Amino acid sequence: MHPLEAELRSLLEAQNGFSPVDGAGDDDDDEIPVGRPVPEYAAVIDAFPSATVADIHAVVKRMVAAGLGEECLRAYSTCRGDFLQESISRLGFRHGPPWPAAEEEIARWVEVVRVAVFILFPSERRLCNRVFAGLAAAGDLSLAETCRGAMRRLFAFPEAAATASRSPERLFGLMDVYEALRELVPEIASVFSGESSSVLLLQSAAAGARLAAAVRDVFAELENRIRRDPVAPPVAGGGLHPMTRYVVNYLRAACRSRRTLEEIMNEDGGAAAGDQIGWAMDLLLGNLESKSKCYRNPAQSFLFLLNNGWYISQKVKDGELGILLGEDWIRGQTASVRRWRSSYQRTTWGEVIDLLNASREASSGSFSPAPASSLGEKLQLFNELFGETYRNQTGWVVADERLATELRASAIELVLPAYQSFLRRLRSSPALEKSLGRLVMYSPADVRARINRLFKWSARNL
Template sequence: MADITDAEHHIVAASYHLMKALQTTKLMSSDVRGILEKLDFHLSTVVKINEDEPDGDSIRELEKSVVSSHETITSLHLSYSKVWASGPEVILEYLEAVGEVQRSIEALEGMPLSRMSNGVLEQAKTTLHMAMERLQNELIHILVQNKQCFEHEYPVFEVYPIYEESVISNEDDSVEDASLKGRSSSETEDCAMDLIHPDVVPQIKSIADTMFAAGYAQEFCLPFTAFWKDVLAEYSMILYVEQLSIEDVKRMEWKHLNSRIRKWRVAMTRIIGVYLGSAKRLFDQVLGEYDQVSIACLIEASRGPLFCLLNFGQAVLIGPHEPEWLFCLLDMYEVLADLVPDLDTLFSQETESLIRIDFHELLSQLGESVRVILKELGNRIATCTSTTPFQNGGIHPLTKYVANYILCFAEYEDTLPLLLQDQEPVRESGDEEQNMDGEADPNPACALAMYLQSLTSILEAALDEKSSLYRDSSLKHIFLMNNFHYTVEKIKNSKISPYFGDDWIRKHYVKLRQHAMYYQRTTWSSLLTFLHDDGKVGKATLKARCQHFNTAFEDLYKSQTRWVVPDPQLREDVRILASKTVIQPYRNFVRKISDSIGEKHIKYTEQELGVYIMDLLEGSSKSLSHSRKR
């Protein structure tokens, strides 16, 4: 550059300030503004450079490089509204110009301070800043234009009915479908999705590398993180994730809360298991080489929805630890337990991350709540008392309640043993399984087996207590037989049966037969006493015995047609047992006395008696008072 006198310097300085004033006006075209920017660059350099300063030649070479790069960058800005949409050659030219400015800055910063070097350095930094602002805009444009849409369809649930009857209202035989265990068909799928079109990932990385190299890491990370933060917020809304206070959750009706919990499980699985896994892959592709930057951006982008989900879980835990909550809490626990590997992979380098800490704390608290409820379930069964006998000896709601809980435990056979093995087991003497060292078997499945069998033992004790309310001992045995049969059949024909074993089932079938025999004796023994004929009694006595038998049978018929045995096969077996007990003795009795007292005193034939016995235990009272006398 030619020498300039002081007068020329003042003229240039005046022109420079005039140009600065012109730049402030908004009434000019982009072409005129581009010309002023070039003039600004040249004048600012001329004002500040003095050829007498040291390293003048080197600085002038750097100046030429900066001027050339500035012109290239400005030209590309004017020529293309979006550089990264203009093809690889344009992108390469732009990146080379920016790289040249960066190298010039590094060289100038390595020189001794002088008015000459500072002037060029200031202009180089101005050029670089202008380029960085453009790169920010390019980044946002690429993200907006190439974002991939997630599959927003709400997941289809496979529904497993869990009938939760109220123990408190145990006189009501209704069954309410109070809870559904839903499994999303996609909950266990390992599927990472492309958050953005794969073809533009290298473009985003080139912008990241350029901005990081220029010292503009924060200027890249802020819009990049903010964009994905907004995307996740939008996706969370689609998954029905919303901020709810503890009071909001406490005020919810059970069905509404249960629905919320199901959506919470889906959102947890989709966001942590799928979305954030996909986000981490993208963030690592773009920022993985910059130490902790990638994970820091991922945490910042995801903290809002994640804390919202975790806070909801904490709010649910504040509710009462009632048995009716058990399966909802188990579902929540299983979702989190399944997601532990995903979460630990996402935040593997952030052991102190609040997200990770809160996640594991919620998982632990859910497990503890489940343990408390499992214990409370046994207490509730044991303390379920009645003041009146259950109508007609049928299946008590408590039996259905416990049996259905036990059956539903099969859906959690991987989780429950782990939660129960830390509990202090209650074993019966001689029932311990021993390992090779002589210690109790540590197999977690044993803990579940012991717990389940303890529930049935508590149930049996409660049923035995309830049976004492019956005045008629025959009905007492019908009641126990019905309830034992219901429990054993439910368990035997379910996936939970291995936790009870064949020996348990055999023992309970023995109990069933015992109650059937007790029923037979207490019901029909009194009738059989009337059918005794030793040949030494008179006709009047025989007639009286016939009359007493008829009256006793009619009373029995009236009461026991009202009694109920709901299971058709069990009912048939009991009737057959009754027929075998009564019909043959009645046949022999009638054969012996018919010639002596005449058929008119024999009210029922053996065939009629057999038919009437088949009317018993239907749950609908009938009467024989108007039967035809023979």
């Protein structure tokens, strides 16, 4: 080793016992200082007395003049690079991959990389400017070599994130890492502005691009998961399907970072975030339509669609998810819910209402004359239809208490007046007067009570 290189190493290593984050990584203290984007970079410079900095600068000039530029670069970047690596370790970052990482590991990485980018790397930039004063090219190259190992170590984490599996559950960790990188890129560009260190800036930008691609791939995998979800068996009672709950709440959580999601989806001319999420929701709705066909009872099929459609509508009508989907999509979904609700009511109570109104004249609303035997037969048929409907739907599910209350109220409003009018018609028939008590199985109060008992168990069992 040349005497000048040995002297330079001696001067540098004498100062490397100091760290600007000294003690932050002690085993009994998990707290990590968070870097701030302010010029508080004197910590590293202060580790070198002015006289020492001047001595280092003098040795560097002599080495360059003596044709020992390569040895100078190696000695400086090795000593300062070791200092950076030790500083990062003492911050608590002791490993990178494998992925997936737990939430606390992601949070730790975010804090450590912010300290590195906002404090450690700018401090090294400032130190290089003083040590290599008058030797700008050598200083830029020394900075790049000094920080290369630390950058590689820190950026192995997002690289691992970007190349790991495409499980939808990884989305939120990916977006946390992406958002951290987005904040850091301008500062990295400021620190590594020289030609020799531009590769470090490119490394950070490439990591961000790969993370964005990984997020788009995760959304594609979410769509595949929806497609692959088996149609059968049907959900008991026509209630809320687990896939509906999973997809809607997943997208709501993803949209809390709506602006980040829009930025990622729009990169490289990709589909807008609203379109991407709209496709996922449309896939879900199509899957639900297929699942509804598993029910033998048409009313239960429509109730299943109503349950799931109502849940979706309530979850998207406000908040970031609704903003991304847009008003047109929400209006279309609301119209579908109304259609399913109407179809459920028609298939549940339509035959009952048609029976009760069978002899009513459409023009005046009065009853046309009808034989007592015909009225008695209609009453018996009503008893059978109403009883069968009640028995069938006693175990059916309505996932939302407000919806259940509205369905019960609508049924009462639809059935009870027609039934009361029919009973008045029966009582006006002298031929049925004696047998009326035996024929009438349900009083109006009984009809109301039974309808009010429908779906009562739903809220307690969901």
